[in-house]
Amino acid sequence: MLRPDDFDYLAKLLKERSGLVITPDKAYLLESRLTPVARQRNLKSIEEVVAKMRGRDESLARDVTEAMTTNESFFFRDTKPFDQFRDTVLPQVMASRAAKKSIRIWSAACSSGQEAYSLAMLLKENAARLAGWHVEIIGTDISVEMLEKAKAGLYSQFEVQRGLPIQFLVKYFKKKDESWQIDSSLRGMVQFREWNLLHELRGLGSFDIVFCRNVLIYFDQPTKSRVLENISRQMPPDGFLFLGGAETVLGISDRFKPVPNQRGIYCLSAGAAPAAATAPVGAGR
Amino acid sequence: MKSCLIVDDSKVIRMVAKKILHELGFNTEEAEDGQVAYDLCKKNLPDAVLLDWNMPVMSGIDFLRELRKLPGGDGPVVVFCTTENDIEHIQEAILAGANEYIMKPFDSEILQAKFTQVGLL
Secondary structure (H helix, E strand, O other), rough: OOHHHHHHHHHHHHHHHHOOOOOHHHHHHHHHHHHHHHHOOOOOOOHHHHHHHHHOHHHHHHHHHHHHOOOOOOOOOOHHHHHHHHHHHHHHHHHHHHHHHEEEEEEEEOOOOOOHHHHHHHHHOOOOOOOOOOOEEEEEOOOOHHHHHHOOOOOOOOHHOOOOHHHHHHHHHHEEOOOEEEEHHHHHHHHEEEEEOOOOOHOOOOOOOOEOOOOHEEEHHHEEEEEEHHHHHHOOOOEEEEEEOOOOOOOOOEEEEEOOOOOOOEEEEEOOOOOOOOOOOOOOO | OEEHHHHHOHHHHHHHHHHHHHHOOOEEEEEOOOOHHHHHHEEEEEOOOEEOOOOOOOOOOHHHHHHHHHOOOOEEEEEEEEEOOOOHHHHHHHOOOEEEEEOOOOHHHHHHHHEEEEEEE
């Protein structure tokens, strides 16, 4: 059982670094996720982990944050947002960008990359419609470990069976030992970058379509508002934001409003600040 | 209530699948090989078939080819559920008319995800 002062120390650190809110009823998460971190560093307990962190062990603090913020992800999660993307949002964005023929899509808090690659697969399936277009997909996450997995595009048999249609597995994956690796052409369509949603986002540039699903649920109200405000500054006035099924902007931020008849999709409210200029590739951390 | 025919020579697998499918609201029937499954389908076509590959008497792939030739045989949604987990087998299954493919081992989450994908749930 974690001592109250150790719990408070961890909760404060996680809130500051990632926005993650851990309440006492979720203390079991600290036990289950930090025990492997302790073991990896030959520490006997989570108390020892905390003691070492109090001695300003930056790399340990980073590992602890990563372990706590790593969340599960799967291909075509919830299905409907991907149908909405293909059938409603993409055609609208293409119509408004017809002169520029360029679209930037952001998978925020992308974890091990399944959402970004699901979008890449949909774009590949619609390649004829997108001929002559430049489409960028950027996946960002706070966890270096998850980003490494995303870049490798290597998934277990279990992971490729949750949400991924079998035709897409055959078409876009190759078997590599007991795992499945996503095709190099799809890996080439997505850039993964380490980024903390609580930090300045301007270096990422402007995005026409933002997926930030099942992320806000882990934050408290002020952090949700701050993240939504930050995201809104990275979008043009006619951009679209996808949130998770259990998330909303209502009562949290007046910078976005729901798109009528499109559950889970939001656009900027009139008067929200215009998007930041697109940063040069490689900017930010 | 939708019906699902579970075709597998392993009694244990049939039992596990049956329990999951009942929880998902399906009526189930069982067959221990492709021939028994084919005879059942000739009498009454189910909404779905959960199908093993390697079985005595008639294999899953041979059953599927025969099923698709039956009048109305293109109706049932067929989900393979097998230890064969290479691209060649999956391609062969799709070509024969399989709608989805589960690589064993499986659990209720995978079964539910696949059945949702093909519109059974």
